[in-house]
Each structure stands twice: as structure tokens, then as C-alpha cells.
Amino acid sequence: MGRKRSKSTHLTIKDAELDRISCLPGHVIDQILSLMPIKEAVRTSVLSSSWRNKWYTLPNLVFNKHCISVAASKYTSVINNKFLRIVDHVLLQHSGPINKFMLSDNENCLIRVCDVSDVHRWVLHLSRRSIKELLLHFWLDKRYKIPLSLFSCQSLRHLSLSCCQLKLPTTFEGFKNLQYLHLEEVTLAQDDFENMISGCPLLDHLVLMKIDGFSQINVHAPNLSTFQFYGKFEDISFQNSSQIYTVYVDLSIYLNSKSNQSKLHGCSSNLLKFFAHQPHIQFLEIGYYFLKYLAADDVPVKLPAPCISLCELSLCINFNDLKEISAALCLLRSSPNLKKLEIFVSI
Template sequence: MNNTRKHQKSIEMENQTKIDRISNLPWDVLDIILVHLPLREAARTSVLSSKWRYKWTGLSQFVFDDKCIHSSMVDKAARWMEIMKIINKVQSSHSGPIEKFKLAAYCCPNQSDFDQWIAFLTKKGIKELIIQDFSFIKRFKLPSCVFCCPKLSCLELFGCIFKLPAFFKGFDCLKSLKLSQVFIVSDTLESLICNCPALERLTLLNIDHLAFVRIHNPNLKYLKLDSKFEDICFGYNPLLVSVDIRMIPMYGWTIPWRPEQGKVCNLIRVLGSFGGINRLCLYGQFLEVSFLYLKLCFILLIYFGQMLRINKII
């Protein structure tokens, strides 16, 4: 009798060890596990069993970087074709939302394929759209569907032409905006910043055609600007605590005068806009003006010091 019970227990234990507990986990738990793997490794889980064949295509985050592509592949067009193989599988079988997409693999996208994929993402409720590293023959046009993403909280764009469509009402949830090597005119940038009421971080790097910069956003906390421009003006930014500006002069440019401008690059006007700022870094042409400003302050301190001494004697 004891032997029979022992045998039954051993069978039960053996059956329990054969249960695929990972496959039976809730999808939200599996999604958390898989998104922490490089996308190439997540795709390899398709060989585990029939249950896993398409699990990876339903991820909520897709990061296309150099880990997705074999290191021996150097042709930029061929690298994009490898990415498109993954994209096509995702588009054909994905269900549910996609919260994050990041492109950080040096490749050369086809414009129509790229537009189609971006349009697919906008229908999936994208929250983080990050395009960091790729190669186009010329600046690519940002699809207008990007401006129809009500849940977008993080937007990073590289090497595109940025124009606001007529229907654009703003990004209500956008907290972080980074533009790098982007073509955008001054008025468009000003309108974009003003129409992002939740914006906290703004980074502008090597912007094309940016003559005048006006920063006005009551929720902005962190600003980094490293680009060619002729003048900058700060509006109402009460929460701004960190400012990092490197100014590269635009030789040969003539910019229209605006009422808020005093002299071009009026450092005193800029510094007067900062109330509760904790960190301020100025580089480039700002330094030339900074030395004059500091020299003036030093002369004034000496003058007032002498006046106080005279008053004490009297």
C-alpha cells in the first residue's frame, strides 16, 4: 500500500514538473519579462513551442538597435530590410497597445515603409516615440499622423522636417521633447512649445533654420539648447530650474526685429528672466557677453564700495 502511494506521489510530482508555468503566466507579466530582453532575443522565444510562436509580436515596446541586427551587416539599406522583416510580422499579428518605439540602429529607411510603420504606431496609442540614429539621403518628412497621438509623453526626433499641420491642437501629455538635426522655423518651434502644457524637458540640438528662439511654457523645468541661433527670449517659465545654452552665431543671417528684443543676445535681458533657477550653463557667444557683463558688475561693486566708505567717513 505504501509503495502504491509513493508511486502515485512520484507520478504527481513528475506531472507538476512538466507543467509549463511560464507560458501560463498572465500576458502583462510575460510582456514585462520580454521587453527587458533585446528584441532579437525576444523573437527567438518563438522556437520554444507553438504557444510562443507569436508571443513576441504582441509586445508593448519595440526597440530597434544594433542588437537586432547581425554585427557583420554594414549596408544601411540591408539593415533596414532586416528591421522591416520584424515590422511586417508585428503588423500582421499584433494585438493590443504599443507604448514605446525606439529606432537607434544605423540604417537607411525607405520613406513609404517608415511612414506606414509610424501610422501603425499612432493607431496603437503610442506614448514614447524615439528616433535617434539612421541615415536618409535628405531630411525626411515627419508624417502628419504623429500629431494625432493624444497619449504621447516622450518625443525624440532626428533628421526630419518639422511642420505643424493645420489641425494640430497640441500634445496635452507630452513631458519630454528632444529635437536633433531637425529643420524647424522659429515660429513653429514657439507654437509647439506653447501647445505642450505638460512639457518639463526640452532639448534642442543642431537645429536648422532657427534664427530666433522664444521659450514660453509655465511647466518647463529643464532646458538644453545647443545650436545656431541669433537671439533668445524667455517668457513666463516659473518652474525653470536648469538651463544649459550653447550659442553658435549664424553669420550672414539677417533676422527680423521683434518688440521683446533689445540688442541681439542681450544677456542681461536673458538673465533677468530667471527667478528660481538652480543651474545655469552658458557657452559659445554668450561667454563673450558674459565677460563684459561680469566686468561691468565688478566695476559697479568697486564704485558702490567706495561710496559706502565715503559715507562712513562723513
């Protein structure tokens, strides 16, 4: 009897040691799954009963080229079909809250123009799941129109879109919880842009890259702290956005329109106009065309109010242009607490 008890006890301990993966605490399993590509996370369901349904509640869903096996990489149609099935399968099986949904196709092999209806269906599904972070990054031959269901996602805190058209519905009341907005190669009208920004009272970080549809950048965002811009513009103005401390405007194309700037803004200096509304700027990067914009019309020797918060300044200067040199000197004279200065020479 003693030997049998000893043997039974020995087998139980040995089995427990061999199946340590099933004994992991739930929060540890969740952490492991969160660090894995979605394809591998789904495969863990075969490990044991405690892992079988764990991936159903993954809060962050990222779909990219890593979802597809290497064996299918030579056939675009196979890749596309498998990718669509994977996204559909995951969303159908998923039962927990979805905090983040990211669709990334940088190599243009996962999503095609004919798949836009699938994307619309996914967005509609997500709009009913209190999604907090939505990133749609894929490039098509023509820009797809964002479905109206997106504008009902009042739980959104982070929104990043590329290669699309935005048309606000008449019932749009803003994204009341949105803090981060990134628009790249997006087409939208001037009024829609301004209504969208003003309808985001908590917006903190705004990134605009190659926006089409307008070139007058008017930003009305009381809590905006960081503004990044790359693209064409005639004028940039910030109203009710005095909390900005980081501005990055680089490699832009300044469309010179001197004919109506002074009349519209009642100010003969873009430099004065820009800094009059930005008392808290701490980090400022000025690309070649933006400096050209700031140097347009009259350039003062010094700003009326010093930029006392400005501690880091980056400039791209054409030293053959006296107006740009004057604008740069004005900034330097007006920045008594500057700690870091970068100057790039434009040729």
C-alpha cells in the same frame, strides 16, 4: 497498486521540476521579456504554450542593430531587408497597447532613403494605437519629412526626432500630453516651432540640437523646467516660462546681430533680459558662445534681483575678453547661495 501510485506521483513531480519556466507567473514573464532585445523576445515563443503569445503584448518596442543576426552584418542590403521585415512582423502580430516605439540606426545600415515610406506607414499605425513614447533616430543623406499622422498622436508624452523636416498641418492643435521633446538636426520654420511649443502645455523638458530654419529661439512653455540647447542662435528668450530650474546652453554658435536686439526687446543687456524671466534657475551651464551672448551690450555690476535659487554654475570663459569676465563677475555677485562653481578656460 502502491508502487504504481508512487511511480505516477514521482513522475508528476519530476515533470513539474523540469518545466519550471512554464510555471512562472505572468508578470514575471512580462518583466523578463521587457529586458530582452525584441529578436530574443520573439524567440521565447517556442519555450512553452504559456510563453507562445506573450511577446505579442510587449508595451515597449525597440528596434536597433541588435534585431539583426551577426551573420548578416557583412551585407547591407540583407540587413536592411531583414530589418524592415522584422518591424513589419512585430507590428502586425502585436495585439496589446504600445507605450514606447524606438527606431534607432546610429550606424546608418538599417534604414535607407527609399525606406521612408515604410517609416511613414509605421507612424500611421502607431498614431492609431495611443502611443506614449516615440523615438525616431536615424540619419539619412537628406532629411525626411515627418508624416502628418504624427500630429494626431494626442497620447504622446515623449517625442524624440532626428534628421527630419517638420511642417505643422493647419489643423494642428498641439500635443496636450507631451512632457519631453528632443529635436536633433531638424528643419522647421520659426512659426511652426513656436506654435508647436506653445501647443504643449505640459512640456517639462526641451532639448534642441542643431535646429535649422530659424535662429531666434522664443520659448513659450509655462511648465518647462529643463532647457538644453546646442546650435546657432541670434537670440534666446523665454516668455511665460518662469518655472525653469535647469538651463544647459553649450558649444553654441552665437550669430551677433546687435542691430535689432535692443529695438526688439527694449533692453540693452542680454544678461538682464535673460535672468528677468528665470527666477527659479537652480542649475546653469553656460558655454563659450552663450556667455558671449550674455556679455553683449551693457553688463551690469550686479543683477537687480539676485539669483537666490542658483546653486550650481558652470562657465566657459575667455579671460582675454573683459566683457565676458564682467558678465561672469556679475553672475557671481548675484548668486548668494551658490554651492558649486565650475570654470572652464576658453582658448
